[in-house]
Amino acid sequence: QKEVEQNSGPLSVPEGAIASLNCTYSDRGSQSFFWYRQYSGKSPELIMFIYSNGDKEDGRFTAQLNKASQYVSLLIRDSQPSDSATYLCAVRNAGNNRKLIWGLGTSLAVNP
Amino acid sequence: EADIYQTPRYLVIGTGKKITLECSQTMGHDKMYWYQQDPGMELHLIHYSYGVNSTEKGDLSSESTVSRIRTEHFPLTLESARPSHTSQYLCASQTSGGVTGELFFGEGSRLTVL
Numbered sequence: 001q002k003e004v005e006q007n008s009g010p011l012s013v014p015e016g017a018i019a020s021l022n023c024t025y026s027d028r029g030s031q032s033f034f035w036y037r038q039y040s041g042k043s044p045e046l047i048m049f050i051y052s053n054g055d056k057e058d059g060r061f062t063a064q065l066n067k068a069s070q071y072v073s074l075l076i077r078d079s080q081p082s083d084s085a086t087y088l089c090a091v092r093n094a095g096n097n098r099k100l101i102w103g104l105g106t107s108l109a110v111n112p
Numbered sequence: 113e114a115d116i117y118q119t120p121r122y123l124v125i126g127t128g129k130k131i132t133l134e135c136s137q138t139m140g141h142d143k144m145y146w147y148q149q150d151p152g153m154e155l156h157l158i159h160y161s162y163g164v165n166s167t168e169k170g171d172l173s174s175e176s177t178v179s180r181i182r183t184e185h186f187p188l189t190l191e192s193a194r195p196s197h198t199s200q201y202l203c204a205s206q207t208s209g210g211v212t213g214e215l216f217f218g219e220g221s222r223l224t225v226l
C-alpha cells in the first residue's frame with residue numbers, strides 16, 4: 001500500500017460541474033496536506049493546503065480533511081476547461097524528516 | 113509566493129558530458145529540494161538541503177550530486193550524463209514553518225541525453 005493514494009483517473013466532468021478529487025493516506029501522524037495542480041509538461045503549482053479537520057474554501061476550490069478516516073479531498077466548483085490538469089496530493093508528518101509524501105496524481109478533464 | 117528560477121529550461125547533450133542544472137531562489141528559504149519526474153509519472157525526491165552546507169540524498173537513488181554554498185543557490189551536477197538520465201528535473205524551495213511549510217517549484221529543466 002502506498003503512503004498516499006489517489007485514483008489516477010482520468011476523471012471527466014462537463015464544464016460547470018463540480019469535480020471531486022480524493023486522496024487517502026496511511027500515516028495517522030500526518031499533519032499537513034497540500035493540493036498541487038500540474039499541467040502537462042509544467043511544474044506543480046500549489047492550489048491550497050489544509051491542516052485542520054473540516055473544510056477550507058478558496059474561490060472555486062474547497063479542501064476537505066477528515067483525519068479520523070484519513071482522507072483529504074479537493075472540490076472544484078464550476079469546473080472550467082482550464083482546470084484540466086493532473087492534481088497531486090501531498091502529505092507531511094512530523095517524522096520522516098518532514099518531507100512531503102506525494103501521490104501519483106489524478107488526471108482531470110473538463111469537457112466544454 | 114517564492115521566486116525560484118531554473119536554468120537551462122531545456123538541454124540536449126551527448127553521453128559522457130558533464131552538466132550542471134542551476135536553481136536559485138530569492139526568498140531566503142532554507143529548505144530546497146530536487147525532484148525528478150518522467151512524463152506522466154510521479155515525483156521522485158533525489159536531493160534536499162535544509163540550509164547552507166547541508167545536503168542529503170532523497171528517496172530515489174541518483175548519480176547526480178548537489179551543493180549548497182549559498183542559501184539562494186542549489187545546483188545539481190551530473191559528472192557523466194547517460195541516456196538513462198533523460199528526465200525532467202524540478203527544483204523547489206519551502207517556506208518556513210516545519211510541517212506547515214509550502215513547496216514552490218521552479219519551471220523545471222528538461223534534460224535529454226543522446
